[in-house]
Amino acid sequence: MALIRRLPWHGAAWSALRSLHARDVHAILLHGGAGIGKKSLALDFAQSLLCESPVAGGQACGACSGCNLALSGNHPDLRIVVPDAMAELRGPEAVGDDVTDLSSETDDGIAGPPREGRDSGKKASREIRIEQVRELADFLGVSTHRGGARVVVLAPAESLNQASANALLKMLEEPPSATRFVLVSDSLDEVLPTIRSRCVLQRVAAPDRAVALQWLREQGVDDPEERLAAAGGAPLAALGDxxxxxxxxxxxxxxxxxxxxxxxxxxxxxxxxxxxxxxxxxxxxxxxxxxxxxxxxxxxxxxxxxxxxxxxxxxxxxxxxxxxxxxxxxxxxxxxxxxxxxxxxxxxxxxxxxxxxxxxxxxxxxxxxx
Ligand SMILES: [Zn+2]
The missing domain is CATH 1.20.272 (Zinc Finger, Delta Prime; domain 3)
Incomplete structure (x- = not known):
């Protein structure tokens, strides 16, 4: 998945994630404004946990087989859970504040374009369905495939309905060893209190204007001031398609x-x-x-x-x-x-x-x- 990763304004949040990991915190809820790359950060963190030879600062090496599997959306010890309505954000070409879901795998086992959206008669769900959470139980019920960590990235946490949240609670309360949950939310107030209370909350700050403008220029955006303003200061939203x-x-x-x-x-x-x-x-x-x-x-x-x-x-x-x-x-x-x-x-x-x-x-x- 060709996500834009390692965003330059995530340094402080990255350090916080590393220390939560060192304290063996198994459920983290990343929250902050939309369009600032929280899902990218969650995936960076997930990849670093699955990396077989992390570099200084705990960053993933980007070259080992664990990294390659994670980057291509094929790591057997990584699950990414998003609502069906976000299917257009999935896929290896997804850019920005996007995630890839394993349900879009082709028969070759490589993440491909999402299949949702072809059934025009059926409206894709905006909620994380209970079936999606139940599938996690199977994932958590077996030992890890590659003998290292196991990571669940779930976004947005506010899209869990009561039933799917209840199913997830049991997993958050009694996680198997070496398992990390990283939940992501644009809107902490809308996350069910039962879920919030079982996670350590970690705020992700929006970048300073100067940092955001510099980053947009590096992405080849011609009119970064205008685009950033139109996007309410959220650089990934400003980058657009x-x-x-x-x-x-x-x-x-x-x-x-x-x-x-x-x-x-x-x-x-x-x-x-x-x-x-x-x-x-x-x-x-x-x-x-x-x-x-x-x-x-x-x-x-x-x-x-x-x-x-x-x-x-x-x-x-x-x-x-x-x-x-x-x-x-x-x-x-x-x-x-x-x-x-x-x-x-x-x-x-x-x-x-x-x-x-x-x-x-x-x-x-x-x-x-x-
Ligand atoms: Zn690696």
């Missing part, structure tokens, strides 16, 4: 390249990629393209870029799932490193070259022929 940071000409240009599939001449890539572009936004667009290809292969479904359905269908039919997953993994690594790229243009070109390679993959050719 990452892909929208690309101007129309750049977006169209990238789609024109992607639509050529395996036939895209490498020489055309260098000529067509603009000299300067917001890297994270471009990689987000590629990731969504990749997920659409996979979704089309699985169910002839296009979620993100329906205007390009004809191209997506043509390319998806001629590709192999395994090769597409490989491309998505390389995009995820690029996204993770997009904070400090040497040269955004070169990274975007590399992403397109690996796209061509993935579509030309010998394995995919063999499969098509067989």
């Amino acid at each position: 990452a892909e929208q940071q690309l101007d129309d000409a750049t977006r169209s240009g990238l789609f024109a390249l992607l639509a050529q599939g395996a036939a895209l001449p490498p020489g055309e890539v260098a000529a067509a990629v603009p000299r300067a572009l917001p890297l994270s936004a471009a990689i987000t667009l590629f990731q969504r393209w990749g997920w659409d290809l996979l979704a089309y292969r699985a169910a002839e479904y296009v979620r993100y870029h329906p205007r390009h359905k004809a191209s997506i269908a043509r390319i998806a039919k001629a590709s192999a799932t395994e090769s597409l997953l490989g491309w998505l993994r390389s995009l995820e690594a690029m996204q993770a490193a997009s904070d400090h790229p040497l040269n955004p243009r070169l990274v975007v070109e590399a992403a397109l070259f690996s796209y061509i390679e993935a579509l030309k993959d010998p394995q995919s050719r063999t499969r098509r022929e067989s």
Whole structure:
């Protein structure tokens, strides 16, 4: 999940989480204003507990198998519980104050686009349902898969109804060893008192204006003052949808390249990629393209870029799932490193070259022929 992680204003809250962990506090309720990255912080903390070789300050190393499993939404000892109505926030491309839920796994066991929302007749729940909490009982009832910690991230805590809260209470009261619950709330007053009373409350502060503006500039936002003001000072809300940071000409240009599939001449890539572009936004667009290809292969479904359905269908039919997953993994690594790229243009070109390679993959050719 390509979340924006390790937000620069979370230093104090991070230290507080580390000391709660050192005191063996097993249930923490993170609270504070919306759009300041509390869920990102909760996931950073969860990953650090699952990391097999944490670095200084207790941060996750980002490289071990525990980190890789957590980052891809596949760690068997991590559960992320959110209401169905937040399904659009799930998925590996989710940006900002978002979370990924394991219920969106594909058959390959890799977190994919959410399946909710396709049944247009059924309204997705805004509550965390009791079934979701009961599923946690199975998760908590067996020993940990990887022999380390086990973490439940639940958000927002105010979306627990009375029944699901009651089911959760028992788990909060008698947690198995090495288990940590991290609950997240934008609105502490709305969290049921029974839940609040069983957690240690940890407030997450909003960033200073200067810090938020600097961070938005680093994300490639052109008019950070205006956007931050419009979002009430919440930087993640101000960032909005990452892909929208690309101007129309750049977006169209990238789609024109992607639509050529395996036939895209490498020489055309260098000529067509603009000299300067917001890297994270471009990689987000590629990731969504990749997920659409996979979704089309699985169910002839296009979620993100329906205007390009004809191209997506043509390319998806001629590709192999395994090769597409490989491309998505390389995009995820690029996204993770997009904070400090040497040269955004070169990274975007590399992403397109690996796209061509993935579509030309010998394995995919063999499969098509067989
Ligand atoms: Zn690690």
